[in-house]
Amino acid sequence: MKPIKFILSLLLMLLASSSAESKCSKTCDLALASYYIWEGTNLTYISNIMQSNVVSKPLDIFSYNTDTLPNLDMLRFSSRLNVPFPCDCINDEFLGHTFLYEFHPRETYASIAELTFSNLTNKEWMEKVNVPDSVKVNVTVNCSCGDKMVSKDYGLFITYPLSSEDTLESIAKHTKVKPELLQKYNPGVNFSKGSGLVFIPGKDKNGVYVPLPHGSLATAVGGTCTVLLLAISIYAIYFRNKNAKESKLPSKYIVVDKSPKFSYEELANATDKFSLANKIGQGGFGEVYYGEPRGKKTAIKKMKMQATREFLAELKILTRVHHCNLVHLIGYCVEGSLFLVYEYIDNGNLSQNLHDSERGPMTWSTRMQIALDVARGLEYIHEHSVPVYIHRDIKSDNILLNENFTGKIADFGLTRLTDSANSTDNTLHVAGTFGYMPPENVYGRISRKIDVYAFGVVLYELISAKPAVIKIDKTEFESEIRTNESIDEYKSLVALFDEVIDQKGDPIEGLRNLVDPRLEDNYSIDSISKMAKLARACLNRDPKRRPTMRAVVVSLMTLNSTIDDGSRSASAALSTVMEHDSK
Structure with a gap:
């Protein structure tokens, strides 16, 4: 691996041979990065990793994408958005900006470049500008300030990573920039090669092209871009495989602005007139049937007209909130009864997989991943949706598992919205499922923390495969009953774990007995x-004193990463969360 001095020397030689104006002498303050939206990301995450003096919050990114993003919480997976960032003159040699990123366990330069930063840089470039084993790494993204020799009409440029499906024509159509102009700003570039960077004129937050400042000495893309592309090609052994994979995401991950309306006839035909053979479930508000209307595998919930409140709650939420760990609503119908049409989830729910002895046991690593999936779904509706939503009925029955055992939260009929993420509301209507409801439910107090409590019960279920409420054999209870013969023969799973954790001495053996x-x-x-x-x-x-779901996600991510290597770093990640635990 050649040292960075050699690379800079090569850049100097290339710069010297290009033109006298090719060496950057001043910045243009602003550029845009075309960020590919991969599954599971959100604006908060992107604004955190690409934080700069022009991006401190999600709204700073949203303001440059109002024509493609309906609102802050609706990202379209497998599409792109423009992220503003400063365009600096780095080492007096080339235009770019260096982001500081905190290295996490199991991450590599390749994963950071290709996934986290969406191929705006590459592994080879990161190896050159970082010291191995650093906690924080430099992530350098190139940029352009325009070329007055090509046109003075464009002074704001997009750093655009090429993907396998890109062509000159497709990029021109997508960006509404003429192919001839794209070629002039990127001389000699093959737009169909599927890797590398190109620079494209971009629009400001008002949707207009920004001209070059009068008398600007901004670096010319015509000369410097060629140099930068040559330099980048030295590092780019591979650059853009991610898009090819992501572009093949199943249609269930694609966000739609509106859920289509189905006719009663369509749904009746798809379910053989809602026959018993097609019935796959029964909920508190109606039956669930399997059907394939319009050729799609779906789960169709049939609800009575009296369940209008719950129907409207689910319809309103699932047409506004989209996340890979929330069940996807395909459509609805309001003829005769109320119908909600969901994506069909192959592996049933978590309760069935844990408690049904005829199903094969899930591995511990699978259970850990399911916990993280559910936590991410809850974090999304608690932290990133506008307004904030509270599910109010988190339980293993409402966690669906697809063919890859990815967890998806379902049944939003009891969901409550609140004006603020930190607010607590009161209601006379106590909702939820016995065994999952927190103590404050008795007083009708509603906050995000009721979902956190229910999630804690689900974690105990994942460990023990026991239901939230357990029927206890009377012989096991006799020592506790003594003279009180009328005591109930049921115990909550929470109480069962409390007995073990609160016992004197090391509770490890007691935990083993609950696994x-x-x-x-x-x-x-x-x-x-x-x-x-x-x-x-x-x-x-x-x-x-309960943690937020954001803190829970961080803890579970760390815990997931330590399953195989036995690292103790999970203890540190849990420490903040555990401070909330009163003993």
Whole structure:
């Protein structure tokens, strides 16, 4: 691997041979980065990793994409958005900007370049500008300030990573920039090669092209762009495979602005007139049937007209909130009964997979990933949707699993919106499922923390494969009953874990006895213990002392990354969360 001095020397030689004006002497303050939206990302995440003096919050990015983004919480997977960033003259040699990024366990330069920063840089470039094993790494993204020799009408440019499906014609059509102009700004570039960077005239937040400042000495793309592309080609052994993969995402990940309306006849034909053979579920507000209207595999929920409130709640939320860990609403019907048409999830719900002995046992790593999936879905509706939503009925029955055992939250009929992420509302209507409801539910207090509590119960279910409320054999209870023969024969899963965790001495052996026996010895007791501690924090009787779902996601991400290598870093990640746990 050649040292950075050699690369800079090569750049100097190329710059010297191009033109006297090719060396950057001043910046243009602003450029745009074309960021490919991959599954699971959101504006908050993008604004955090690409933070600069022009981006400090999601709204700063949204303001440059109002023509393509209906609102802050509606990102279209497999599409692009423009992220503003400063265009600096780095080392007096080339135009770009260096972002500081905190290295996380299991990440590599390749994953950071290709996924996190959406191929705006590459692995080879990062290897050149970073010291190995650094906690924070430099991520350099190139930019352009225009070329007055080509046109003075354009002074704001998009750094655009080429993907496998791109061509000169497709980019021209997408950006509404003439092909001839694109070629002049990117001389000698093959727009169909599927890798590398090109620079495209962009529009400001008002939707207009920004001209070059009068008398500007901004770096010419005609000369310097060629130099930059040559330099980048030295590093770019591979650059753009991600888009080719992401462009093949199933249609269920594509966001639609409106859910289509189905006719009763379509749904009746698709379900054989709602026959018993097509019935796949029964909920509190209606039956669920399997059908394939318009050739799509769907789960069709049939609700009575009296369930209008719940119907409208789900319809309103799922047409506005889109995330890979929330079930996708395909359409609806309001003829005779109320119908909601969802994507069909192949593997049933979490409760079935945990409690049905006829199903094969899920591995511990799969259970950990499901926990993270659900946490991410809750974090999204708690932190990133506008307005904020509270599910109010999180339970294993409402967590669906697809063919890859990806967890998706379903059943938003009880969901409540609130004006503020930190607000607490009161209601006379107590909602939820026994075993998952927190103590404050008795008083009708509603906040995001009721979902956090229910999630804690789900974590205990993942560990034990026991239901939220357990029927106890009377012989097991006799020592506790003594003279009180009328005591109930049911115990909550929370109480069962409390007995083990609160016992004197090391609770590890007690936890082993609670672990799903179908896991046999194929789990880490340290991982089980950390999961139980996280669940305990979520189940704190004081809602203010429960962690946020954002903190839970961070803890689970760290815990997931330590399953195989036995690292102790998860303890540090859990420490902040555990501070909330009263003992």
